[in-house]
Amino acid sequence: MQNLFRKRKKNNIFKIVTTAFSFLLLILTLNYYVNYKYSKITSEFYSEFNNCNFTDAKSLIDSDNIYLKLKKKTLNNDLNTYFSGIVNNICDTLSEDDENKDKALIVLNEIKSYDILNSSINKLIISLDESYEPEDSSDYEALLSLGLDNCDSGNFETALNFLKKIPADSDYSEKANEYIEKCISNYKESIFNEADELANNDYYTKAINLLNNIDTSIVSKDDSDIQNKITSIAEAKESYLASLSSSDSTQNSTSTSSELLNSITSSNINTLNLESLTSNLIYVSLADQITYVYKGSMNKWDKIKSFTCSTGIDGENTPTGVYDVRERGDWFFSDKYNQGGKYWVQFYGYYLFHSVPYNEDQSEVVDNTLGTPASHGCIRLKTEDAKWLYDNIEAGTKVIIK
Numbered sequence: 001m002q003n004l005f006r007k008r009k010k011n012n013i014f015k016i017v018t019t020a021f022s023f024l025l026l027i028l029t030l031n032y033y034v035n036y037k038y039s040k041i042t043s044e045f046y047s048e049f050n051n052c053n054f055t056d057a058k059s060l061i062d063s064d065n066i067y068l069k070l071k072k073k074t075l076n077n078d079l080n081t082y083f084s085g086i087v088n089n090i091c092d093t094l095s096e097d098d099e100n101k102d103k104a105l106i107v108l109n110e111i112k113s114y115d116i117l118n119s120s121i122n123k124l125i126i127s128l129d130e131s132y133e134p135e136d137s138s139d140y141e142a143l144l145s146l147g148l149d150n151c152d153s154g155n156f157e158t159a160l161n162f163l164k165k166i167p168a169d170s171d172y173s174e175k176a177n178e179y180i181e182k183c184i185s186n187y188k189e190s191i192f193n194e195a196d197e198l199a200n201n202d203y204y205t206k207a208i209n210l211l212n213n214i215d216t217s218i219v220s221k222d223d224s225d226i227q228n229k230i231t232s233i234a235e236a237k238e239s240y241l242a243s244l245s246s247s248d249s250t251q252n253s254t255s256t257s258s259e260l261l262n263s264i265t266s267s268n269i270n271t272l273n274l275e276s277l278t279s280n281l282i283y284v285s286l287a288d289q290i291t292y293v294y295k296g297s298m299n300k301w302d303k304i305k306s307f308t309c310s311t312g313i314d315g316e317n318t319p320t321g322v323y324d325v326r327e328r329g330d331w332f333f334s335d336k337y338n339q340g341g342k343y344w345v346q347f348y349g350y351y352l353f354h355s356v357p358y359n360e361d362q363s364e365v366v367d368n369t370l371g372t373p374a375s376h377g378c379i380r381l382k383t384e385d386a387k388w389l390y391d392n393i394e395a396g397t398k399v400i401i402k
Helices: 002-050 054-062 066-070 072-096 098-112 119-128 137-152 156-163 173-200 204-212 224-255 258-263 383-392
Strands: 280-285 290-295 302-310 321-324 328-334 339-348 351-355 379-381 398-401
Touching: 002 054, 002 066, 002 072, 066 072, 072 098, 137 156, 137 173, 156 173, 173 204, 173 224, 204 224, 204 328, 302 383, 321 339, 339 383, 351 383, 379 383
Parallel strands: 280 398, 351 379
Antiparallel strands: 280 290, 290 302, 302 379, 321 398, 328 339, 339 351
16 A cells, blocks of 8 residues: 555656646747747848838837737847947948938937837937927937037037027926026137137237127127127237337337348348347348248248249339238238238238239139239238248238348
8 A cells, every 4th residue: 555655656746747847848939939939020120120111110010919029128128229229320320421311310210219219319310400399308308418518519509509499498498598508608718718819929800800700699799708808809909019119119220220221131131130029030122022031030040931922013112121010811802902912911001911912702813923013012922822921920020121
């Protein structure tokens, strides 16, 4: 009897083990089959989406497929990874070719419809689509983030375009207004720093022009801070010109003597104890129609440039004497002579170094004469030579014209 009981017990254990193993095998088989079907469906989805068959692709995912329901969490993770890869590829492509922007927006808007990447995809779409109209809080959050990113990067106009799209009744409105003020403040600070740098290098007119040509989409031209800055630089300019006039009277007592003007040549420049307020000196020979540029210091001047020029004709002669470089600009036009010049550098009153003359729209040179007198008193140079002078010769540089 005892043996029979033991035998039955062993049989029961065997049945339990067999049943458990069979159940486990069934689970593994079902899991394998579910994974197989899931992999097949998603592979078809990727293929259709990659081929821009968006309707067919979405029908595969939107169906009440039991296998997708069983793998819902995995599907969301896989779609997140897949769509993120596409977005990264789009960003790389757009950085090389903006012509793909319209195509990219079609794909991005399709991805957005799956509600997988959410705010990150909104941010990218808004940044690419200038006509995009925000619809909900996720869009406003994206606009706020884009505004801050561009403000921190110094793209103030772009930043304001994003921030001003956030409506006043939005939860993000207060923060948007805070960033708008920050953009305006940072823009003015950057402009003031640039203007100060120009003024510190004696480019007062450039500094004032910079302030007069601010981006009015960011700050008003009548802004009190801008106007105060213009006034302070204009005052500094007047003080600087007064100091140059003062130095002129001292220099002219020795340097403008007829003896100097009679004796100076390009070869004896280092025997005349000539000084300049900068490390450059300019000597213009009216006889040779050449402008010489030197670098160095008293009696150690090295000739670095020789420009063929054209000076004033009889009756409108270029003045002789010793002067200093003053103001400069990139263009002027004379209604009297119906011509203008590029890259002018002032050395005395209305007398300038500048390019050969151009027509009013700067499209054509009206007189290419160089090497012989042809101007109304200014000193004409090749356009590239005038630009070099404009870019490299500082205010205060001595100019001697013989």
